[in-house]
Amino acid sequence: xxxxxxxxxxxxxxxxxxxxxxxxxxxxxxxxxxxxxxxxxxxxxxxxxxxxxxxxxxxxxxxxxxxxxxxxxxxxxxxxxxxxxxxxxxxxxxxxxxxxxxxxxxxxxxxxxxxxxxxxxxxxxxxxxxxxxxxxxxxxxxxxxxxxxxxxxxxxxxxxxxxxxxxxxxxxxxxxxxxxxxxxxxxxxxxxxxxxxxxxxxxxxxxxxxxxxxxxxxxxxxxxxxxxxxxxxxxxxxxxxxxxxxxxxxxxxxxxxxxxxxxxxxxxxxxxxxxxxxxxxxxxxxxxxxxxxxxxxxxxxxxxxxxxxxxxxxxxxxxxxxx
Ligand code: NCD
Numbered sequence: 001x002x003x004x005x006x007x008x009x010x011x012x013x014x015x016x017x018x019x020x021x022x023x024x025x026x027x028x029x030x031x032x033x034x035x036x037x038x039x040x041x042x043x044x045x046x047x048x049x050x051x052x053x054x055x056x057x058x059x060x061x062x063x064x065x066x067x068x069x070x071x072x073x074x075x076x077x078x079x080x081x082x083x084x085x086x087x088x089x090x091x092x093x094x095x096x097x098x099x100x101x102x103x104x105x106x107x108x109x110x111x112x113x114x115x116x117x118x119x120x121x122x123x124x125x126x127x128x129x130x131x132x133x134x135x136x137x138x139x140x141x142x143x144x145x146x147x148x149x150x151x152x153x154x155x156x157x158x159x160x161x162x163x164x165x166x167x168x169x170x171x172x173x174x175x176x177x178x179x180x181x182x183x184x185x186x187x188x189x190x191x192x193x194x195x196x197x198x199x200x201x202x203x204x205x206x207x208x209x210x211x212x213x214x215x216x217x218x219x220x221x222x223x224x225x226x227x228x229x230x231x232x233x234x235x236x237x238x239x240x241x242x243x244x245x246x247x248x249x250x251x252x253x254x255x256x257x258x259x260x261x262x263x264x265x266x267x268x269x270x271x272x273x274x275x276x277x278x279x280x281x282x283x284x285x286x287x288x289x290x291x292x293x294x295x296x297x298x299x300x301x302x303x304x305x306x307x308x309x310x311x312x313x314x315x316x317x318x319x320x321x322x323x
Pocket of ligand 1: 067068141147150180181241244281282283
């Protein structure tokens, strides 16, 4: 099989690298979500599945991960496939001996049918995709760039709740500058009409002006706010994020901005609507008080976390041409 460059899905997921939300159209997403619903039924009903029987998926994570790594591993196993799992390749693979990314990818593609990769440097997953000759590469987060599979599960969570992805109002809060989940989610939401996003962040962590302009050009209505008091009562979702400590050079700068905006029970009572869902890609490090967890509108430890595995089951089945 010849290697393709990451291109638009355009109705055909088979063998495509998944690098950016830009590859998807609303039609592709709606198909993916249909398959996700079926995958959810397989997982929830503990129905044994052999959709990925005989397939091996390699997970290579150059950065720490709990949810993305765990849910990809779980997704493969739910569908009867197997994994090669390498966390911290800098220490536990020949990367520690100086092997290049390109060689590492070409070695592992000899052993498996797809490679899921997370890397601290923007653009490296694309570089890995260009290096691979035979197998599709899936971006599990590249530095402050993108985290497409997180955005897919976030969008599925919103879609499951509201039955649509257009005409929505959301609040994106926290580290909008460095949060790759934010960058992918905004690209995804920009595919739908009449989306308004309120952007709440410390000044230092505002969405980059370039990204702001780009998303506006794509049709998102973006409103930057500086206080929780400006959160509209009618928001459909709040998407809170962690200040990305690992992207800071100076810890004093991090300490200054961390937890500037915190979701408290009081804030939820005052500013959330009856149907507002409260989302977070996790991990949280203080920016949502644990007392909020009991609120049924808080989906971050409920549907949002579970949907991660279902969406990844669907994506792998499609990319490996099993559906
Ligand atoms: C996110 C990530 O790694 O970008 N985590 C995740 O995959 N759910 C968010 C974060 O680390 O803040």
